[in-house]
Amino acid sequence: xxxxxxxxxxxxxxxxxxxxxxxxxxxxxxxxxxxxxxxxxxxxxxxxxxxxxxxxxxxxxxxxxxxxxxxxxxxxxxxxxxxxxxxxxxxxxxxxxxxxxxxxxxxxxxxxxxxxxxxxxxxxxxxxxxxxxxxxxxxxxxxxxxxxxxxxxxxxxxxxxxxxxxxxxxxxxxxxxxxxxxxxxxxxxxxxxxxxxxxxxxxxxxxxxxxxxxxxxxxxxxxxxxxxxxxxxxxxxxxxxxxxxxxxxxxxxxxxxxxxx
Amino acid sequence: xxxxxxxxxxxxxxxxxxxxxxxxxxxxxxxxxxxxxxxxxxxxxxxxxxxxxxxxxxxxxxxxxxxxxxxxxxxxxxxxxxxxxxxxxxxxxxxxxxxxxxxxxxxxxxxxxxxxxxxxxxxxxxxxxxxxxxxxxxxxxxxxxxxxxxxxxxxxxxxxxxxxxxxxxxxxxxxxxxxxxxxxxxxxxxxxxxxxxxxxxxxxxxxxxxxxxxxxxxxxxxxxxxxxxxxxxxxxxxxxxxxxxxxxxxxxxxxxxxxxxxxxxxxxxxxxxxxxxxxxxxxxxxxxxxxxxxxxxxxxxxxxxxxxxxxxxxxxxxxxxxxxxxxxxxxxxxxxxxxxxxxxxxxxxxxxx
Numbered sequence: 001x002x003x004x005x006x007x008x009x010x011x012x013x014x015x016x017x018x019x020x021x022x023x024x025x026x027x028x029x030x031x032x033x034x035x036x037x038x039x040x041x042x043x044x045x046x047x048x049x050x051x052x053x054x055x056x057x058x059x060x061x062x063x064x065x066x067x068x069x070x071x072x073x074x075x076x077x078x079x080x081x082x083x084x085x086x087x088x089x090x091x092x093x094x095x096x097x098x099x100x101x102x103x104x105x106x107x108x109x110x111x112x113x114x115x116x117x118x119x120x121x122x123x124x125x126x127x128x129x130x131x132x133x134x135x136x137x138x139x140x141x142x143x144x145x146x147x148x149x150x151x152x153x154x155x156x157x158x159x160x161x162x163x164x165x166x167x168x169x170x171x172x173x174x175x176x177x178x179x180x181x182x183x184x185x186x187x188x189x190x191x192x193x194x195x196x197x198x199x200x201x202x203x204x205x206x207x208x209x210x211x212x213x214x215x216x217x218x219x220x221x222x223x224x225x226x227x228x229x230x231x232x233x234x235x236x237x238x239x240x241x242x243x244x245x246x247x248x249x250x251x252x253x254x255x256x257x258x259x260x261x
Numbered sequence: 262x263x264x265x266x267x268x269x270x271x272x273x274x275x276x277x278x279x280x281x282x283x284x285x286x287x288x289x290x291x292x293x294x295x296x297x298x299x300x301x302x303x304x305x306x307x308x309x310x311x312x313x314x315x316x317x318x319x320x321x322x323x324x325x326x327x328x329x330x331x332x333x334x335x336x337x338x339x340x341x342x343x344x345x346x347x348x349x350x351x352x353x354x355x356x357x358x359x360x361x362x363x364x365x366x367x368x369x370x371x372x373x374x375x376x377x378x379x380x381x382x383x384x385x386x387x388x389x390x391x392x393x394x395x396x397x398x399x400x401x402x403x404x405x406x407x408x409x410x411x412x413x414x415x416x417x418x419x420x421x422x423x424x425x426x427x428x429x430x431x432x433x434x435x436x437x438x439x440x441x442x443x444x445x446x447x448x449x450x451x452x453x454x455x456x457x458x459x460x461x462x463x464x465x466x467x468x469x470x471x472x473x474x475x476x477x478x479x480x481x482x483x484x485x486x487x488x489x490x491x492x493x494x495x496x497x498x499x500x501x502x503x504x505x506x507x508x509x510x511x512x513x514x515x516x517x518x519x520x521x522x523x524x525x526x527x528x529x530x531x532x533x534x535x536x537x538x539x540x541x542x543x544x545x546x547x548x549x550x551x552x553x554x555x556x557x558x559x560x561x562x563x564x565x566x567x568x569x570x571x572x573x574x575x576x577x578x579x580x581x582x583x584x585x586x587x588x589x590x591x592x593x594x595x596x597x598x599x600x601x602x603x604x605x606x607x608x609x610x611x612x613x614x
Contacts, residue, residue: 164355
């Protein structure tokens with residue numbers, strides 16, 4: 001009896017917390033398809049706001065995905081070998097490098113953006129291109145890739161696997177390709193998942209780094225909240241959800257399958 | 262068996278010491294020669310430097326400046342492990358979880374560019390040699406500990422290495438399996454005729470497998486010798502107690518006899534010292550009639566262990582004496598017992614430093 005009471009209390013608490021998070025999202029989504037938000041859903045359901053958003057912001061959405069996958073590519077190419085090197089080398093120097101890579105987690109995005117602007121702001125071409133935002137996103141997401149790959153290395157004793165492959169005659173590159181990367185796959189997948197979603201949703205840094213011609217999805221969202229009808233902004237949120245949720249689910253399923261192997 | 266072709270290399274390590282970055286000295290500079298085809302065991306408690314020495318030979322650690330590693334007389338000190346042609350079996354086996362058993366065994370051959378067909382036949386040969394037929398397509402996490410050990414061995418041997426390095430390969434297994442695999446490993450090493458360097462902290466493994474045993478302690482070599490030498494003629498108290506069971510007794514010495522509370526024990530003493538540290542193996546102590554015994558004591562305890570019974574006898578020597586008695590004699594705790602020890606079985610050790 002007492003157990004059931006505790007269970008019920010826990011269930012209710014969980015549901016309340018979930019509702020606290022889910023209801024605003026639901027409200028926002030319904031607002032996006034309501035003809036007139038102030039008159040409520042009774043005013044009719046429409047896709048006109050969604051269409052308007054698409055018309056106005058399609059390039060920002062596209063650019064967001066380009067930047068997200070470019071960020072993923074860079075963090076993969078740089079982050080995985082970096083994690084490998086840091087893990088195998090070990091020692092104090094590696095710890096220091098690891099801390100430096102992790103630093104952007106603790107520093108506000110605005111500060112990172114400011115530093116990038118101060119350093120590279122005068123490189124006009126670079127400053128004006130989306131590569132500038134890419135640089136910011138790479139700095140911001142790199143710790144997630146490096147950390148999640150290193151976490152897998154730690155559970156696998158990758159150093160001994162590496163030594164095993166070396167004893168069989170494999171060169172460092174062969175070891176990396178045949179042994180390290182295949183065994184680090186769960187960490188690489190988890191890291192990729194985080195990098196892509198973080199990059200797609202990143203606002204702080206991007207807001208500082210963007211130009212009118214290099215707006216990303218969240219910047220467009222802020223833009224529409226500031227300057228458009230509430231319905232348009234809500235429709236934008238709806239598009240954001242539709243874009244990002246299937247991606248999240250797909251990557252999560254991929255990761256689960258990998259873990260089950 | 263084509264795998265049996267003797268293709269061992271000789272090894273010489275010259276002045277190889279190892280000091281780690283934090284200043285701890287894992288290995289004092291040591292020089293050691295290992296003959297072609299020999300099985301050398303590095304034996305010692307954990308932290309004695311045996312694994313460090315193996316890793317220096319493997320090429321996984323660089324010796325301190327001045328140290329040299331030579332294979333067949335060729336200086337290999339700066340050659341990385343992947344070009345030393347050594348086979349290595351790790352304590353944790355280091356099998357690749359992303360590959361099947363067959364791919365693990367064939368990996369070194371694949372790296373060497375051995376064509377698929379030839380590789381497959383070599384893998385099949387090793388699967389047969391190590392008794393793991395039927396497991397070729399399994400994944401590593403589907404194998405038992407003993408099976409993993411065999412795969413690791415097959416993989417290391419597949420590349421026909423000049424030297425086989427084994428780092429506590431049986432430690433991760435339970436006792437019964439360890440005993441069985443130890444025998445198999447011994448037969449395999451003899452059949453391959455390969456130079457092997459085997460690290461262990463288990464003296465039974467060292468005895469069975471080693472042509473020679475190197476006993477190490479705190480980063481230094483204490484004694485090098487055949488298993489018999491190490492067992493019967495330990496250089497000091499540490500070796501005596503680490504290798505097998507031993508009674509180590511400090512007693513005064515007078516005209517060729519050790520003077521003990523339970524009697525006088527004749528020894529082969531050449532020097533006339535006032536006192537000595539003597540080692541007596543439990544199995545060299547004979548049980549004799551009390552009236553005529555050179556040494557008597559009271560039985561403290563009797564443990565029957567099947568093939569023999571182990572007695573602890575007090576009052577005979579300066580401290581309780583462990584004695585292995587035949588399993589047929591009838592004794593019980595509290596009885597007085599007569600003991601005799603042949604002079605040759607009492608080994609005098611140098612006094613402790």
